[in-house]
Amino acid sequence: MTSRRRFIAIVPLLGATALVRAQAPAAPVDPKDPQAVALGYTPDAAKVDKAKYPKYAPGQSCGNCALYQGKAGDAAGPCPLYAGKSVAAKAWCSAWVKKA
Numbered sequence: 001m002t003s004r005r006r007f008i009a010i011v012p013l014l015g016a017t018a019l020v021r022a023q024a025p026a027a028p029v030d031p032k033d034p035q036a037v038a039l040g041y042t043p044d045a046a047k048v049d050k051a052k053y054p055k056y057a058p059g060q061s062c063g064n065c066a067l068y069q070g071k072a073g074d075a076a077g078p079c080p081l082y083a084g085k086s087v088a089a090k091a092w093c094s095a096w097v098k099k100a
Helices: 004-023 034-039
Strands: 077-079 085-088
Touching: none
Parallel strands: none
Antiparallel strands: 077 085
8 A cells, every 4th residue: 555655755756747748749640540531630720722722811820710629820830620630830720710
């Protein structure tokens, strides 16, 4: 059985480990990921196939989408559509929604 002293010594280490993991950058979305393919994720919005995605308009990117959860000016940030992964701010997908 673990003593209280040992428990008290271990708890801060576990907390520090969890904090480091929470601050670690998320892996970027792979454009070949099934979810990314289904949504037409393109890492560079300037290269979106306009014939295939007529909804796309110049100026749209993940960085100015309502779903993008990164901070303004960040190169990448989380998106709820790609759980646990980050999207490039200059990327685009067909789920793009204008920020309010």
